[in-house]
Amino acid sequence: MKTAGKKLAAILMTTVCLGILSACEANESAGPQTSMNAPTGLVTEQPAETMPAKETPEPEEDGVAFTVLAQELRVPWVIAFEQDIVYISEREGNIVKVDGSSMTRQTVHLNKKVKHAGEGGFLGFLLAPDFAKTRLAYAYHTYEEKGQTLNRVVILKQNGEQWDEVRPLLEGIPGAANHDGGRMAIGPDGRLYVTTGDAQQRELAQDKGSLAGKILRMTLDGKVPEDNPFSGSFVYSYGHRNPQGLVWNHEDIMFNTEHGPSGNPGGHDEINIIEAGGNYGWPDIYGDTEKDGMITPIFHTGEKAIAPSGVTMDENNRMLIATLVGAALYRYDPATKDMSVIFRGEGRLRDVKMKDGRIYVITNNTDGRGTPSQNDDRLLLLKAVE
Template identity: 70%
Template sequence: MLSVWLGALAACEQDEQPEVTPASTPAATAPAEEPSAETAVPAESDAPETAYEVLAEKLRVPWVIEFDGDVVYLSEREGNVVKVDGAEMTRQKVNLRKNVHGRGEGGFLGFLLAPDFEQSRTAYAYHTYEENGETLNRIVRLKENGDQWDETGVLLEDIPGAANHDGGRMAFGPDKMLYVTTGDAQRRELAQDLDSLAGKILRMTPDGKVPEDNPFPGSYVYSYGHRNPQGIAWTGDGTMYNTEHGPSGTPGGHDEINVIKPGSNYGWPDIYGGAKKDGMETPIFHTGEKAIAPSGMTIDEQGRLLIATLLGSALYRYDPATGDMSVAFEGEGRLRDVKIKDGKVYVITNNTDGRGIPGENDDRLLVLNKVE
């Protein structure tokens, strides 16, 4: 297995506030034994140096990378979309019917261009808002009008939210359905509650309806028992993967890579890491007691997962065929998202989110010259 540099990382520095389990709430079941070499993240890095080009800088906590041909769109957590067209960068205002609530990890998160964007100029967004003193998340449709975006419709509202654990990743699957990740909203019991939208991966039609073939009739829930899923992607054979944050506090780490199957239960808060329980799925990889805080993910031509990490401050590569985890790129701080276009790898840094150490020109959109 190739080595990965992590340094001396305290679990409470993960991309979320430390949690303390109340005495009245049973803690998640810990793994029965220490993670094996196949699941533990190694302690050193042999990542090759990789040259890159800066396409945009001075971004404000960017969250998502999207492409329209050679034009790049980025969401910013405070509630903007940044359009990068060659050397020109335009910060576009987003007009929403409910204001973005940007406390903690919340804000304007997921942003996804419609498959017919070239004709429709429409997109989807996931953002945190506050209503009657309650923090919530919603999924809306937007339309690009000149240098601004206007909300044109609501697909789903009242998704439980909090200062942390809001999920927010959006993607169209091979089946042309819209998939959306939600966090447990710091109320861990909601992840096991099939009547709640928190701690789930949701599946819906592009116009926000519940598909007839969803695993739970009449429900958006596609999978459950998730803590804070931040990455979803599919290999060429249709296998769906997700990345999500493990528990902070003590013990910490146990960030996960899962194969997602419809209707399956991924265990939180009952189990995490290598623990097992009847009726619950154990991850195909977890990081042991090291935390890397995985975020956006994509899949390369070889079927390997490329994972942007926050606390890990690196682009990781995971090979499902061998179980090997390695570092593909590092040295630029926290990374929030990664995409591949025309064989090139694009990443955005996330050093201005209050947990990183921003450089003078952070945050930045980078295109890597070569990733082995």
């Protein structure tokens, strides 16, 4: 077994080894996959759809009250902020803009059509650091080419109430009905990080020549950084099954959460400290199993599956994790090693973000695996979380 070495030991023994609240599971579901084929993208001429947002206090759940900021979202995936404006990607291929009490569904024009089926579709979405000036953003979406399901990373530009593809940064990432990854984040080093799933081909996770089952790292203009661990390759770490959470603590240590195996055994969702060039073992090891040259997780869920998705860090260096099967927002405190549910009762949660000390979450009950209410899915603002 390979450990994270002296650096990891120092992190774990001194500063809050920000352990990340772990989450999850293998596939995102506790039941059979429902396939949804409603591809959009590729120059559609539908006008932006405007509808009122909702700001209504809801009853407390587990001691936490919340306000509904937007509703009737269509399989939302990620939250992004431009000051007080919230943008939310939808898996069928749109971006929803929530500005105060107004909510506008904006069309995305892509050069390759979004393939919205299973866990695939229009997934990761991230505003460029200079978005206020350039109106540029990054997106990750599934598409089909020559009969193959693939994923790509593109640059978009906001033009009025629509988004247009500027150019692709990376294409041909293996995809499938399940295990498409899709989380994107800009690290403290100013590089763009992208998670990819194993595309239901387990062996690809150990193949450093494949982009599947990896965390990728690139410059903001899509080039391979010279200090990447494998010369000429976007691969930053490998041996991943379906990573859907990326975050850095206040000491700039990188963590991920990812789904463990399905079936029997199940569960074993992981929290990992990510090192350049690290091999995280899938499919050879998971949970407490060990193998020379492979890094074991700092936390796993045992046989319980919660299916972690979006993650964020709070002001006290604790990880907040939105979970799908777990249907709750979890918090892991590395100082006390306590992992607890801080919010539940609204079904599957796909993403969580913090802004100005406030916690925002999106539900994911319309993804074919949940039980949606009449107003699902929704953007919620939590109140007074201790």
